[in-house]
Amino acid sequence: MSHSKVIRFRHGAAIALSDLPTLDFATFRESLLEEVANHARVASFFGQPKNNGLDLYAVLAHDWQGELALLHTHVKDSYPALTPDCPQMHLFERELAEQYGVRPEGHPWLKPVRFHKAWVDCADIWGRDSHQHPIPGDMDFYRVEGEEVHEVSVGPIHAGVIEPGHFRFQCHGEEVMHLEISLGFQHRGIEQMLIGGPHPTTPFQLEAAAGDTTIGHSCAYSQVIESLAGREASPRAYALRAVGLELERLACHVGDAGAMAGDVGFLPTSSFCGRIRGDYLNLSADLCGSRFGRGLVRPGGVLFDLNQEQVSNMLSKLAVLERDSRGAIELCFNNPSVLARFEGVGRISADDAETLGLVGVTARASGLVRDTRLHHPIATSIKNYAAPVIEIEGDVCARGNVRRREIYASHELLRETLGNLPEGETLTELGALAPDTLAISLCEGWRGELVHCAITDANGRISRYKIVDPSFHNWSAVALALRGEQISDFPICNKSFNLSYCGFDL
Amino acid sequence: MFNIIRERMAQGYRTSKYPKVEPVLSQRFRGRPVINPQLCQPQCSLCIDSCPYGAIERIDGKVCLDMGRCLFCPTCSDICPHGALSFSKDFRLASNTRAGLVVDETEYPMVQELDARMKKLFGRSLKLRQVSAGGCNACEADLNVLGTLTYDLGRFGIQFVASPRHADGLLITGPVNENMKNALLDAYAAVPEPKLVIASGACAIGGGPFRGSPEVINQLGGVDELLPVDLYIPGCPPHPYTALDAMVRLMGQI
Numbered sequence: 097m098s099h100s101k102v103i104r105f106r107h108g109a110a111i112a113l114s115d116l117p118t119l120d121f122a123t124f125r126e127s128l129l130e131e132v133a134n135h136a137r138v139a140s141f142f143g144q145p146k147n148n149g150l151d152l153y154a155v156l157a158h159d160w161q162g163e164l165a166l167l168h169t170h171v172k173d174s175y176p177a178l179t180p181d182c183p184q185m186h187l188f189e190r191e192l193a194e195q196y197g198v199r200p201e202g203h204p205w206l207k208p209v210r211f212h213k214a215w216v217d218c219a220d221i222w223g224r225d226s227h228q229h230p231i232p233g234d235m236d237f238y239r240v241e242g243e244e245v246h247e248v249s250v251g252p253i254h255a256g257v258i259e260p261g262h263f264r265f266q267c268h269g270e271e272v273m274h275l276e277i278s279l280g281f282q283h284r285g286i287e288q289m290l291i292g293g294p295h296p297t298t299p300f301q302l303e304a305a306a307g308d309t310t311i312g313h314s315c316a317y318s319q320v321i322e323s324l325a326g327r328e329a330s331p332r333a334y335a336l337r338a339v340g341l342e343l344e345r346l347a348c349h350v351g352d353a354g355a356m357a358g359d360v361g362f363l364p365t366s367s368f369c370g371r372i373r374g375d376y377l378n379l380s381a382d383l384c385g386s387r388f389g390r391g392l393v394r395p396g397g398v399l400f401d402l403n404q405e406q407v408s409n410m411l412s413k414l415a416v417l418e419r420d421s422r423g424a425i426e427l428c429f430n431n432p433s434v435l436a437r438f439e440g441v442g443r444i445s446a447d448d449a450e451t452l453g454l455v456g457v458t459a460r461a462s463g464l465v466r467d468t469r470l471h472h473p474i475a476t477s478i479k480n481y482a483a484p485v486i487e488i489e490g491d492v493c494a495r496g497n498v499r500r501r502e503i504y505a506s507h508e509l510l511r512e513t514l515g516n517l518p519e520g521e522t523l524t525e526l527g528a529l530a531p532d533t534l535a536i537s538l539c540e541g542w543r544g545e546l547v548h549c550a551i552t553d554a555n556g557r558i559s560r561y562k563i564v565d566p567s568f569h570n571w572s573a574v575a576l577a578l579r580g581e582q583i584s585d586f587p588i589c590n591k592s593f594n595l596s597y598c599g600f601d602l
Numbered sequence: 603m604f605n606i607i608r609e610r611m612a613q614g615y616r617t618s619k620y621p622k623v624e625p626v627l628s629q630r631f632r633g634r635p636v637i638n639p640q641l642c643q644p645q646c647s648l649c650i651d652s653c654p655y656g657a658i659e660r661i662d663g664k665v666c667l668d669m670g671r672c673l674f675c676p677t678c679s680d681i682c683p684h685g686a687l688s689f690s691k692d693f694r695l696a697s698n699t700r701a702g703l704v705v706d707e708t709e710y711p712m713v714q715e716l717d718a719r720m721k722k723l724f725g726r727s728l729k730l731r732q733v734s735a736g737g738c739n740a741c742e743a744d745l746n747v748l749g750t751l752t753y754d755l756g757r758f759g760i761q762f763v764a765s766p767r768h769a770d771g772l773l774i775t776g777p778v779n780e781n782m783k784n785a786l787l788d789a790y791a792a793v794p795e796p797k798l799v800i801a802s803g804a805c806a807i808g809g810g811p812f813r814g815s816p817e818v819i820n821q822l823g824g825v826d827e828l829l830p831v832d833l834y835i836p837g838c839p840p841h842p843y844t845a846l847d848a849m850v851r852l853m854g855q856i
Contacts, residue, residue: 211781212817232781252785255764257732257746259739260782281781284736285817296654300673300811307740307839364606370750371616374842377747378628385630385689388740390838391675399676400630423609430605598738601781 184453312541456544
């Protein structure tokens with residue numbers, strides 16, 4: 097009924113704010129729920145302070161139509177929460193409460209997300225002193241009471257060389273009844289630093305939004321800026337970005353396969369994959385000098401090109417690595433004692449995955465066909481991706497299998513892309529950004545969908561920049577996967593997701 | 603079992619011969635910057651202006667590059683029209699002091715080994731607790747690589763341990779943000795004396811990409827705003843060989 101109020105557009109377009117109707121909240125709510133009932137999912141939801149209140153923007157993805165829907169409304173200091181009717185909004189609404197002191201009335205799980213001071217001058221939702229920096233992890237944790245129930249608390253500093261986060265398990269014996277995850281320890285204030293930009297430092301901060309997804313985040317950022325400038329990167333630049341993205345995916349997936357094998361004590365695959373992962377990182381360095389793709393992607397294109405000799409060099413290295421990867425990984429996935437530890441553990445059903453709005457490897461392992469490369473390719477030139485890897489069991493094994501098969505698919509994509517690099521420039525000059533405009537970009541990083549939104553002010557400077565890393569959606573899945581599992585299965589469950597702390601914390 | 607042995611033979615022996623044999627790094631790897639005073643033009647400031655993190659300065663008429671602030675992007679070397687500034691393939695970048703990270707036209711010194719007492723304690727066995735304090739996980743990822751069979755950190759007697767109480771020192775990554783400050787200080791206090799602190803990566807040295815963020819300590823970031831640092835390992839993130847070389851030299855094994 098309210099469809100005329102919904103702006104529908106294709107990925108890559110920029111929308112003038114004046115073309116965007118401000119709905120009253122009741123219509124906004126109704127339209128959003130209607131879109132979600134019609135198989136849209138919430139890709140992003142964020143606020144921007146305006147006229148003593150908050151402008152809210154919801155970005156909904158209609159994957160099979162390849163379309164995005166945009167809804168816009170304005171609220172004052174509170175509004176009826178959307179989470180009870182649309183659970184995938186739960187973290188977005190908590191985030192708004194923390195950033196702007198706007199209360200989603202009736203939110204069932206209203207707790208801080210990243211533990212920072214509010215971004216505007218307002219009273220703290222949780223009654224903390226608004227002049228002091230909040231204490232990370234200081235919140236009411238869900239607690240199970242009863243005889244023989246015990247609590248296990250882990251973090252922020254963990255036992256390995258990994259990022260910080262806090263985990264609370266409510267256990268009955270070995271069985272985990274509930275796991276609550278409190279993050280924010282890696283919060284660096286990235287979105288706040290981008291306001292008034294793009295600054296000369298902006299590309300570097302986006303490259304470090306999640307260090308293992310450098311190319312993913314810098315592609316998403318560059319696409320937003322290109323949309324706002326009304327220019328496209330050249331086909332050759334798109335192809336080289338695709339090469340970078342697939343190399344990043346290969347390195348991380350191979351590393352994860354090895355880490356999963358290590359967690360169940362299958363050391364051959366663990367050792368082989370550790371070495372092979374490093375060799376994929378070295379291919380990224382062959383491309384741009386950095387093992388993590390630093391300095392490769394910039395708005396307008398890429399800073400490095402490959403000549404014919406470098407292309408064939410890379411292809412021959414890839415051929416060797418493909419054999420080594422296959423050998424190492426098949427060893428693990430053909431081993432009955434490994435599969436006995438992988439199968440049936442940490443299961444996420446397709447329904448739960450859909451309800452929580454999961455994305456990426458996690459969603460595809462639960463049978464959901466969600467892949468930005470398939471649904472929302474940005475460049476008209478890149479339309480060759482046709483076969484997303486889907487598994488249906490939703491367990492540790494399925495997540496491992498999605499990675500295993502995506503490694504082989506990535507090799508195929510790389511062969512095709514490197515074998516048919518379009519001719520042309522690698523860097524296009526961009527002009528000024530359009531004023532009072534909103535742009536959205538999506539990019540399939542190795543973990544899943546990255547969503548970047550930018551809004552410009554009257555001078556064409558960024559007035560709000562919103563980043564959604566796949567980990568933002570998917571950390572809830574880790575908590576869910578542990579329900580009813582043994583606490584000793586936590587490492588393997590966690591590894592099968594391998595989510596980013598810094599991508600969540602920003 | 604047979605398949606495992608067959609695959610083991612196919613994968614081959616992969617541990618590098620470092621430090622006896624120099625590792626071969628990628629052609630485009632950007633290591634220690636080299637400044638050529640013969641080619642540098644005194645009135646030109648293109649490289650200085652191009653660096654968004656102020657890593658390059660002209661001191662007493664000579665261009666100096668602070669590797670503690672440098673993110674090793676190609677901007678300054680690309681912009682120099684005289685070819686006076688370039689990145690070499692030398693991965694030995696670390697320094698015992700903050701000031702030592704500044705590269706000028708003179709020869710860059712290597713990391714000095716610990717004093718006699720500390721070397722007696724840590725020269726053959728160094729247990730480190732890694733703390734990630736607001737970084738981006740790239741430094742952590744390339745430190746984890748040191749544990750793989752390519753680098754085989756254990757053969758030098760270096761090990762990352764689970765508890766700070768088992769550690770001889772902390773290896774810190776990240777700019778030290780408000781949310782990790784207290785956890786970092788707790789971990790430091792839990793390490794028995796005498797102890798070492800290693801700041802690894804541009805963030806831990808001087809805030810890196812997040813220098814200026816209101817969420818990092820003193821808005822500047824950097825471990826030495828908070829703790830005494832014994833070893834600085836630059837890079838964004840440091841190459842595994844940069845970190846390995848720094849630690850092995852500190853222990854006096856090279």
